[in-house]
Amino acid sequence: MQNTTLMNKSIELFCGTGGLALGLQNAGFQHTALYEWDKDSCDNIKANIAAGFDGISDWNVYQSDVRTVSYDGLTGKINMISGGPPCQPFSLGGKAQAYNDKRDMFPEAVRAVREVMPEVFIFENVKGLLRKSFSLYFSYIILQLTYPSIVKPQGMTWEEHRTLLEQHHTSNRHGDCEYNVVFRLLNAADYGVPQLRHRVVIVGFRKDVDAHWSFPNPTHSKEALLYSKWVTGDYWARHNMAMPMSNPLSKQAIKNIRSAVEECNAPLRPWQTTRDAIGDLPDPQSKEAAAFDNHIFRAGAKIYPGHSGSVLDEPSKTIKAGAHGVPGGENMLVLDNGDVRYYTVRESARIQTFPDDYHFVASWTESMRQIGNAVPVKLAEAVGSSVYAHLKEIDHAKRRYSNN
Incomplete structure (x- = not known):
């Protein structure tokens, strides 16, 4: 040996x-x-x-x-x-x-x-x-x-x-x-x-x-994200948004979250959300999008039963090795107004925590496959x-x- x-x-x-x-x-x-x-x-x-x-x-x-x-x-x-x-x-x-x-x-x-x-x-x-x-x-x-x-x-x-x-x-x-x-x-x-x-x-x-x-x-937890959203409101403030008027959590749930976060000897950071990851990127259909590599709009996203996208204020669904036709719509994004669109290659790369200067040189479909497999x-x-x-x-x- x-x-x-x-x-x-x-x-x-x-x-x-x-x-x-x-x-x-x-x-x-x-x-x-x-x-x-x-x-x-x-x-x-x-x-x-x-x-x-x-x-x-x-x-x-x-x-x-x-x-x-x-x-x-x-x-x-x-x-x-x-x-x-x-x-x-x-x-x-x-x-x-x-x-x-x-x-x-x-x-x-x-x-x-x-x-x-x-x-x-x-x-x-x-x-x-x-x-x-x-x-x-x-x-x-x-x-x-x-x-x-x-x-x-x-x-x-x-x-x-x-x-x-x-x-x-x-x-x-x-x-x-x-x-x-x-x-x-x-x-x-x-x-x-x-x-x-x-x-x-x-x-x-x-x-x-x-x-x-x-x-x-x-290092991160769901409880810390819920605490940041519905106890302190820090999450919304960080994104320059008003805290929603309707709190989805019960009083008992809030109490449990407070205990889990405030009594923890080694506090964890909040789960990162889709908005945390891509919120600073411009609309891929805007002129500003050209300044970002791989940030190109792709049309055709639709919602139907069993095929829904990722919401902005939760962690993304699992990015999968596909583009069109991913079974659960995991490669789609639900915008604040309820519209849906496909993730751009750059957005998918961010969800997978690739650096912005790591490029994807193939077609959109092939790049999405590579990112989903990573x-x-x-x-x-x-x-x-x-x-x-x-x-x-x-x-x-x-x-x-x-x-x-």
């Missing part, structure tokens, strides 16, 4: 248009290679590199099928592996075929961990991964990531391999290439993302890394910063010990 010494080098699989990579870069990791099969997504990252987007000039983006990627020579040189394996096999909106879906790339995530043996990995996926119907397969994924060196023999079914892994897990015959793995369903809104977006995040530390790590605590930058940064801080603390402790 190689020594645990802080290196901030990382590689990312299934990088898409770069949301997870940007957040982890902000957290302190430096990506030496990003792999993505989709050409448009790769082109978008490369366009931002060429445009001089800060901090990513050293990114090497490879348009490739991860099943063909060789990791020879990377063992001991890469601190972290990250990625978001394709979510369609587990998506609530897809066919949900899981292990029967050829797009299931978790086996490739496991292979990367096995061959590189990083100190830590971070993988993200949709909440559908935790559906009851997938519970056995999800437990299999976790076991594979815990014991990546126990490869499924050719001809063995995944159920038989899971049994083999369970037997190893309950034995005392453990080897070097093993990981302590935890997972949690996170709501991006709890970490400052102006969007209700639930995602499963899986984090594993190599067994020789004494991390004592747990997921970072939320990990919110702030959520990635929150998890990544916590992981990086623990690795840094461990490294400093080892250095103090070696110098004594």
Whole structure:
């Protein structure tokens, strides 16, 4: 087993248009290679590199099928592996075929961990991964990531391999290439993302890394937003709006919110709303809109039963990988006068917490697909910063010990 010494080098699989990579870069990791099969997504990252987007000039983006990627020579040189394996096999909106879906790339995530043996990995996926119907397969994924060196023999079914892994897990015959793995369903809104977006995040530390790590605590809350709206009125004042005359909360609800916020030892900030995220952008049909990149009006939005947009004074609905025809109208915005329109690309990017100077160079439809598939930058940064801080603390402790 190689020594645990802080290196901030990382590689990312299934990088898409770069949301997870940007957040982890902000957290302190430096990506030496990003792999993505989709050409448009790769082109978008490369366009931002060429445009001089800060901090990513050293990114090497490879348009490739991860099943063909060789990791020879990377063992001991890469601190972290990250990625978001394709979510369609587990998506609530897809066919949900899981292990029967050829797009299931978790086996490739496991292979990367096995061959590189990083100190830590971070993988993200949709909440559908935790559906009851997938519970056995999800437990299999976790076991594979815990014991990546126990490869499924050719001809063995995944159920038989899971049994083999369970037997190893309950034995005392453990080897070097093993990981302590935890997972949690996170709501991006709890970490400052102006969007209700639930995602499963899986984090594993190599067994020789004494991390004592747990997921970072939320920094924002629904209760704090309600308090700001209906107790202090700060929310409306911040947006130069009069507090609505009709308060939707009961007296008891107000009392409970007061207690939750005022008696909290570590006060949280309010959930960010759609208005917080995009309220300063001009109407995309106005002349002023031309000053903002990717802020172009798109006609055709309509409300009908089961197809409604996001309201301004709540976190946005989950931005999804689509444009027209997104099932619940999640890519639409409801204006103050009740009219609806599609989010512009820039507005969607803000909802996903991409910086304004991160450009989207494809068509509106393709850009919306890329943004909808992305990990919110702030959520990635929150998890990544916590992981990086623990690795840094461990490294400093080892250095103090070696110098004594």
